[in-house]
Amino acid sequence: MNRRNFLTFAGSAIALSVIPMNLNAKDYRELKKDIWTAHNMDDATKALYGAKTPIETDKIKISVPKINSSGAAVPVKFETSIDAKTIALFQDANPESAVAVFDVNKYDMKKYEVKIKMEKDGIVMVLVEGTDGKIYMAKAATQVAAGGCEG
Amino acid sequence: MAKNKITAIKVKIKNNVATAKMVFSHPMMTYNQAKSKTGNSDDANFITHITGKVGKETILDISTSQFFSKNPIFKFKFMCDSFNIGKKLSGRDLDQGITRKASEKGDLLTITATDRKGNTYEKSVELSSRKKKR
Numbered sequence A: 001m002n003r004r005n006f007l008t009f010a011g012s013a014i015a016l017s018v019i020p021m022n023l024n025a026k027d028y029r030e031l032k033k034d035i036w037t038a039h040n041m042d043d044a045t046k047a048l049y050g051a052k053t054p055i056e057t058d059k060i061k062i063s064v065p066k067i068n069s070s071g072a073a074v075p076v077k078f079e080t081s082i083d084a085k086t087i088a089l090f091q092d093a094n095p096e097s098a099v100a101v102f103d104v105n106k107y108d109m110k111k112y113e114v115k116i117k118m119e120k121d122g123i124v125m126v127l128v129e130g131t132d133g134k135i136y137m138a139k140a141a142t143q144v145a146a147g148g149c150e151g
Numbered sequence B: 001m002a003k004n005k006i007t008a009i010k011v012k013i014k015n016n017v018a019t020a021k022m023v024f025s026h027p028m029m030t031y032n033q034a035k036s037k038t039g040n041s042d043d044a045n046f047i048t049h050i051t052g053k054v055g056k057e058t059i060l061d062i063s064t065s066q067f068f069s070k071n072p073i074f075k076f077k078f079m080c081d082s083f084n085i086g087k088k089l090s091g092r093d094l095d096q097g098i099t100r101k102a103s104e105k106g107d108l109l110t111i112t113a114t115d116r117k118g119n120t121y122e123k124s125v126e127l128s129s130r131k132k133k134r
Helices: A003-024 A041-049 B032-036 B091-095
Strands: A060-063 A073-082 A086-093 A097-103 A108-116 A122-130 A134-145 B005-014 B019-024 B049-056 B056-063 B073-079 B108-115 B118-126
Touching: A003 A041, A041 A086, A041 A097, A041 A122, A060 A122, A060 A134, A073 A086, A073 A122, A073 A134, A086 B056, A097 A108, B005 B108, B005 B118, B019 B108, B049 B073, B056 B073
Parallel strands: none
Antiparallel strands: A060 A073, A073 A108, A086 A097, A086 A122, A097 B056, A108 B073, A122 A134, B005 B019, B019 B073, B049 B056, B049 B108, B108 B118
């Protein structure tokens, strides 16, 4: 291999290693801006997954405390056994409903725990987009004694 | 005001499943909070994206919104059987001056967070375990 060939080879190898990394990171804030401004869960679902109707399932487990003393940090645990492409976490207590969109990869065990803010009593919903193209969902209700979005 | 950063990441490994827990130091100010504080809802600042990587493999990719709590805590699990897991030394080992060989070092888990103002925060932690990899 002469020197010129080697240089072009090295150049293409660098280019190849950079491009997949950009494709890997999906920023749903840039891809689908409507999710983050939707004011209720139905609109957010439509913005994210289109007109598909979510199927209620028991394969998604959500655990939230029934009553929270403060809405500033409501612990939400959820997990699913469905082969998922993306997972979305929504709630209906705040001015906008989207909390997070997870892009699932092959290492992910699909078990998360996160603390969120809730302004008032509401429902936490987890949506899962399966690799079969269907949308699954589960809901859990929670009560909040003091809202967490103001002050 | 406290400096925004990733405060800590902890990784526990059991049966090839790693549980990573991370704490951020960030106000996560919503539009409403920003409006009541400064009068301008555009001052809102919150983490919008969190990425986790081991080497070149992406293991975590979330787009987040303002409704994560202030100084959010986040926990997730991932399979780590294809990564190098380092040997964690006990206190007694350190007292006796035992050091690790190069082959006993684990891969690094790097968490990168981006907020609405465009600042990025990064922190790395080594995947390590007391027990030998089975």
